[in-house]
Amino acid sequence: MPVHTSQGSQSNRGRGVGLGLALASAVAFGGSGVAAKPLIQAGLDPLHVVWLRVTGAALVMLPLAVRHRALLRRRPALLAGFGLLAVAGVQACYFAALSRIPVGVALLIEYLAPALVLGWVRFVQRRSVTRAAAVGVVLAVGGLACVVEVWSGLGFDPLGITLALGAACCQVGYFVLSDQGTEAGDQAPDPFGVIAYGLLVGAAVLTVVARPWTMDWQVLTGTADMNGTRVPAVLLLAWIVLIATVLAYVTGVLSVRRLSPQVAGVVACLEAVIATVLAWVLLGEHLSAPQIVGGALVLVGAFIAQSSAPAQGSAEPVASAGEESELSAREAAA
Structure with a gap:
């Protein structure tokens, strides 16, 4: 009997640590x-x-890429797709x-991804979805209409908005690729290796697209305005x-290992709330009451849609709980 109590205590501690890591990942993202x-x-x-x-994070994660270099031979398509969609696509569309x-x-629209995954499951994979999942999609879409205030002529x-929807669509690709990566069971690729090579692939693609040699590097030597406060640009970049990339991905991976992807994904949904509150406090970006209600509907709808998805063959993230899930919910919702 004492053994069972000890094991239960250890399990509770592990779950508590997992929840803490998932929350840290949501705050970082x-x-x-x-x-x-x-x-x-x-x-x-x-x-x-x-x-x-992406390039800075890829350099930080480079030792892990060297350690898991066998993934280049075993899973080249997965690494390429992860880098193009989960890294380059999501972040480029979101930042734009x-x-x-x-x-x-932008982040609330991106969190339509869990609902869009159900569209992929229903119409592309032609698998049935639950009625609760359909209700979740309706709530998320209705919430989006409130967020963008469609009644005011798309204010x-x-x-x-299209770019934010593009980020959500790239997250759908992330879920699909993650589902393929987890089918191997014990032979599934190490998530740290997938993150490291995803960042490297994303950095290579973005180097061609962004052409960093045309960047105004002097901006990084000055300061940036944060709602009236001057902050060193290099500090924001660091x-x-x-924090927002390396720590966010690593804590997200560790949280998924201690929690179920569904639980980690629910915690990851706090990312949208945290980002909205931080933007309100630090950037002075105030949202109207209908937008706040709409944001809550998006999060509730995404949660219902994700938790009601069929368990068998459901998309589970390889790398993190976000993107964002992210990644996603980034990691499991993003």
Whole structure:
């Protein structure tokens, strides 16, 4: 009997640590937009900020890539797809959206990804989905309509909203690739290796697309305005690379190992809330009451859609709980 008590206590401690790691991952991911937007407003192109973020994180994770170099032979398609969609696609679309619409709105739209995954399951894979999942999709879409205030003639920049939807679609690709990666069971690729090579692939692609040699490097030597406060640009960049990328991915992976992907994904949904609150406090981006209600509907709908998806063959993230899931929910919701 004492053995069972000890094992239960250890299990509870492990779950507590997992929840703490998942929360840390959500906070880290949620702070990326707040740190990136002042750099964009200071004169850096959104693609250049993404390139700095991904390339810096790839250099930090390079030792893990060397350690798991066998993945290049075993899973080249998975690594390429992960780098193109989960890294380059999601972040490029998200950061480009930040230059046109508020941080909270961009992230809330991105969190339609779990609902869009059900569309993939139903219409592409032709598998049935539960009624609760369908209700979750309806709630998420209705919440999105409130967030963008469709009754006011699309008050936000249509291109910005399209870019945020592009980030959500790239997250759908992340879920699909992750589902393929987990079919191997014990032979599944190590998630740290997938993250490391995904960042390397994303950095290579973004180097061609962003053309960093045209960047205004002097912006990094100055300061950026954060709602009236001047902050060193290099400090914001360090936060984006070390905290909002490396730490966010690593804590997300560790949390998934201690929790079920569904539980980690629910915690990861806090990323949207955290990002909205930080943007409100640090950037002065206030949302109206209908937008706040709509954001809550998006999160609730995404949660219902994800938790009601069929268990068998369901998409589970390889790398993190976000993107964002992210990644995603990034990691499991993003």
